[in-house]
Amino acid sequence: MAEFDTIRSRGAAVSQAEIDQGLRAHMNKVYGTMSIGMVITAAAAWAISGLAVTDIPGGVPLRPGTYLTGLGETLYLTPLKWVVMFAPLAFLLFGWGALMRRGSAAAVSLGFFIFSAVMGVSMSSIFLVFTPYSIVQAFLVTAIAFAGLSLFGYTTKRDLSGMGTFLMMGVFGLLGVMIVNLFIQSELMMNVIAVVGLLIFAGLTAFYTQAIKSEYVAHAAHNDQEWLDKAAVDGALSLYIAFLNMFQFLLMFLGQQE
Template identity: 75%
Template sequence: MAEYNTIRTAGVSGARAAVIDEGLRAHMNKVYGTMSVGMLITALAAWAISGLAVTSDPANAEYALREGQYLTGLGVALYASPLKWVVMFAPLAFLFFGWGALMSRGSAAAVQLGFFAFAAVMGVSMSSIFLVYTPYSITQTFLVTSIAFAGLSMFGYVTKRNLSGMGTFLMMGVIGLIVAMVINIFLQSPAMMFAISAIGLLIFAGLTAFYTQDIKNTYIAHAAHGDQEWLNKAAFDGALSLYISFLNMFQFLLMFMGQQE
């Protein structure tokens, strides 16, 4: 529930505060609901693509991944050809070059569609985890990530501490993390990958709390203006931020908890 003191600070009190408080609950439910649908789309896309890319029949395969597991033509294109770089960096390109333009010029419906399309592309990009890790370890890591995410998001929602300074520091850390990951693509250093995973997990854990507080405060600051179209787009933007934090926590945690096939 929204803090009434926070709402009054924004210049709203009494009955109007109650209306904003109710609207905030609906807004957060929309954020988490949209994020959950996006996660489902990603999981289904990753599972479906991995199933289409792998066969157990050598006669229908183009490449032997390991004993008893072979890549089809689609699998070779996705994981053993230059197309893998397109698949890997397509979600990042969308975030840097597509999402901002969609938020500024698109309708709420277009932003929602863009988010779900991004979730599907992200699923294709992540489909290789089903080739590397056991289904049990993927499920186990997902549950652990869900519990951690829920706790961190709850903290960000209820804390009275201003997390904006922490958020700025963590975003700088994300840039450094991306640079380190690109460098390690060429170095292939296990020690560096371990450090990246540990630091990345901490960064996105902190960002989960920061994004939740920012979503809440942004709604409170703008709800009094009654711009419902903008608030709808803001809910999808918030869902994307939390979705990215969750997926990064999951992937980094999978490197520690995942059992390989």
């Protein structure tokens, strides 16, 4: 892991004060961009869920007094639901890397915000399944846990880079189990997935935070603002994904359904 001393030893290029000030500004941009993405996701999910249901009889009944609209049926009951569900993952696997390599900082930011909106559409069904109290509770608990884990990743002197590969292997293994469980619908397996997923993304929150900090320090002397702007959005995306996954797994495990 790159440490502050590595840059400071380079001498005249970048002063300690400049590194410290630049790092604070960089992290503020990471968290700020992530927060905007979260707001976009929440707004998109809430708006779509509101358009997907009605109290006017005639559509597919969701629960007593509530029916799916035409939009709701299309999003949740037709094959389009698979597109909505896997579109964010497909973008992360096949689109984000290319955008980071070839796109400008502005294009990368726009891509992140569009991704956040699509993620909101993908997550909109939680407003139809879980009670508002459960959703707010899970969000607040996640926010508190995320803040503590990210602070740990930022301040710890322990090198967390070794756990990154292990955690990412866990992510792909967990994804495979989740896909299998889409078809077998095992409640026990769902609970296990929720607990394991929560632990994995808790670890990734600390790991990503330290990686963002280390990456900035390693490149601070280059003074490439375009690269730093793109790196801030990339870091925001990593933390955004960790937060949303912690939230969803916590909601799966503790949330009360309507």
